[in-house]
Amino acid sequence: MALHWGICSAGKISHDFVCGLSTLDPTLHSVMAVAARSAERSQTFAELHQIPKSYASYEELASDDSIDIVYIGSINTEHLPLCKLFLNHNKNVVCEKPMALNVKQLTEIQSLAKEKNLFCMEAVWSRFFPVYQKIRDIIASKEIGEAQIVQATFCLPLITKERVAMKALGGGAMYDIGLYTAQFAMMVFGDEAPTSVSVSGHLTSEGVDAGANITLLYPNNKMATLVYSGVCGMSNEAEVGCTEGKIKIYNPFWCPTGMEVTKTTTGRTDQFQFPVPNSKVKPFYDNSTGLRYEAEAVRQAINDGKKEHPLMSHEASKNLATIVETVRNSLGYVIEGDRASP
């Protein structure tokens, strides 16, 4: 069955999501409408992507009966009110990461989705890439033994971007990029909550996190060492050390097209490539047509009657939000509703 998408906000990632959808079978994914805070932005977006309806308010999109599911691509502080708006209008929801600013907000969204019996997922798109599927298969098959150590680095000089710089806009590098290192470690270790989270890092003069080193510990001597920063660039790869080999994901590890697997016993390294297709309209961000994998996975889950996606379940989002909140709070970035808030 086809999915009829509504697009909430006309910014960069919404643009890229529609580019990704444009690479899928149009009889299975159709974009019915877009909404932005201004009629002009919404109309320009609709014309560029040939979307039939454009709205000048999110409420109009919520009231459109032709829509099955809304993709929310607004800034972080708007995710809670927008998820509630669309769920309350009986729309399924896929919301950009971080779905909420803290665990309290996330629980509010997930509880409402459960009460309304609607599909609801945090858009951690990385997990739907073929490279990530290959990694899950290798780990499950134990062909290079047991996964023991994860190392991931995500550093880009983006802390001066307004929505990342400002606390009032839900800024900070952990929400924007650090979160991807944590979700990767979580996936390798079966999405369980770590037994401990240690953090050292820096706040900016605006009071948001500039970057940090994070160590996650898991049972049976497993651990992850993660580095993220919004002040400079690094090679942005990820590695998994296993008892009989290792896996490397090439840059950009959060939306990858290439990886390699080394077997210790043979010394042999195999490379794998999974290129993303091009779209007619050019996306803003790296490999963004790869948003297609997430969109198609959501369609299949909804067709199967699921209300959560097993690759990014409510529990996984909650464990991720717990890590993100712990990291922020350890560095002194506290917001209302955090466990560390007064």
Ligand SMILES: NC(=O)c1ccc[n+]([C@@H]2O[C@H](COP(=O)([O-])OP(=O)(O)OC[C@H]3O[C@@H](n4cnc5c(N)ncnc54)[C@H](OP(=O)(O)O)[C@@H]3O)[C@@H](O)[C@H]2O)c1
């Ligand atoms: N999956 C990924 O790879 C990826 C990549 C980048 C970002 N993201 C996530 O996507 C979200 C948006 O990022 P982006 O780069 O697309 O941002 P963006 O283009 O700067 O803004 C997105 C939209 O947010 C709304 N907005 C902007 N400033 C606002 C304000 N002060 N108050 C209320 N709404 C405001 C606008 O909606 P209108 O159009 O309605 O005016 C804007 O179009 C973030 O949550 C980010 O974490 C994900």
